[in-house]
Amino acid sequence: MGSLIDMSIIFRGMLRPTLFALSRRDPEIAHELIMRQLALIGSVPPALRILQALYGAHVPARPREVFGLRFRHPVGLAGGFDKNGRALSALAALGFGFIEAGGVTRWPQPGQPRPRIVRFAADKALINRMGLPNDGAEAIAGRLAHLPHPPIPIGWQIAKSKVTPLEEAPEDCCATLRALYPFGDYFSVNVSSPNTPGLRQLQAREPLTDLLQALVNEARTLARETPPKPIVVKIAPDLTWEEMDSILDVCLSVGVSGIIAVNTTITREGLHTATTEAGGLSGRPLGPRAREVVSYLVRQLNGRLPVIGVGGIATPDDARRMLDAGASLIQIYTSFIYEGPGIIARLNRAIGT
Template sequence: MLFEKIARPGLYRLAYHDPELVHERTVRLLSRVGPALGPLARVYGTDDPVTVLGLRFPNRVGLAAGMDKNGRALTAWPALGFGFVEVGTVTRHAQPGNPKPRLFSLPESDAVINRMGFNNDGAEALARRLAAQGKPRVPLGISIGKSKVTPLDEAVADYRFSLRALHPYADYFAINVSSPNTPGLRALQDKAALGELLAELRKTSAELGGDTPLLVKVAPDLTDEALAELLEVCLGHGVAGLIATNTTLSRDGVAPAEAHLATETGGLSGRPLTARSLEVVRFVHQHTEGKLPIIGVGGILGPDDAGRLLDAGASLVQLYTGFALHGPALVRRVSRGVAGRPA
């Protein structure tokens, strides 16, 4: 495809000296040309509608949070075949994220390590962009997290602010309490902290007069006991679904030739996460007896990976590292490879 021939060399191979620069140029280019990419939907798009979370998705394959944090290229993603888009993670306060370098490509491992630290323009800036430019033509998820400057004991107010600011635009919210790159954030997965956070967010959502689904994004590094406890809290507070999983602190699966990069701090994503994401999705589905819809994400490098997640209990899947490394052809292969499966 012409688009692949033009874009792949400069935009989709992160095995470059500065992968964050490649990422930034990708999003910048797509933000500029997005409206002109509409015809590409005939090439990359898949017509496989499914209803999940009370929302109609044109296909099961979504763009995970992290690729377009500030919602700059929302017209482009559906043209590249995505059935839904998740922007963010966005925080109450604009923040630059962690010092650079903070993104490392591991091409031999089909993986990426990042310690970005929720770099974003802030919830109000995203709200202004969505108000001015409108939403994409596919369901829009918004991932919200805690600002680094906000003390952990004030995290609830931080999340509530972002929820209020972005409530008019989200088709669902992803509550990110599992990134390894914000100090203390994963403590919000603990029973008491998560219960308080979810109770307040449900209350805030009700006050806003809407029933926007709230999903919790979980870490792959939780023990079965901790994950079971988290699920009980989610069920008890009426969470609409789970996103499984975030990046991992483990370095299992990194190719020996890239062992020097494995010493970098941050979350690992891509092929090394494939097996663990599948385990977590299966555990969530079995432990909740299928009561919570699951978005499976982590280590999807082909249709077989996505198919196994769906067989394990996921209703939808998301791509991030696989898309960054291999481009939009992966979206087409995955969405067509899983098309027609029962909801």
């Protein structure tokens, strides 16, 4: 406990201000520096054990089982932080209950021109227009083959490649699923990133049915005699209730295992700083809408599928309210950037067993 508090003070008092100052023009520089350090720590077992002792060991257990997987506690890292899966062991040692790696596309892609992340520190928010930069499914799978699986559930997120036309999304995403299948415990399908032109159109009934049916079938084929690994779908907050109902119908009819709600928003609601920056908004301002969407989905689903709640979770109260809204698990991204790894234990302490 003592060392956790000390490390939190070091992160928030020294490390974060230094990193933020170094990366004022391009916040991605701070992300790259941290990722490089975490990847390095992950390759040195004694260093990994120190990280585990400083952080992971202080996170209380809140065990639960969701879509057939066992979670030590419900607080996970949201998609997009470790896009290439380079730092999974170190991120697990920080104490996350699970990690969603990716989004990965079939073909390598550079994403949008930089800078493509903007910080709004006063709002504890970010706007990003990353455009899913990643090394591509084959390269990532090739690397993972030589790494141990971290001791927590790992989800791999799959997205359509930018160069692939929308109507070829099913085959494009199935190729990624085939490459990553041995390395994931579940797979999420990203049809909600606002930064790949047309991607959100895959949330419409017909293309969504084709895409999810193809992935569910592919998982059954890959599983052979064992139960197929869960496929879940991640949705946008900027949908009408009718659009959400249609997504739920599709998910229930094709045999998807769960829903992740929500991705970043294209609205600027709740952001107190005026801006014309393009991209998806995350962090504090997204919290109320994320909770509203999760409540709605949980009510409509009535226990038929689990919902993973994500968006604006920054305090123990936020975590509790998202779980009270009916989320089976929660994920964080922006608050991890602003608060550092101590947030995992803080959120967990407020969650009942």
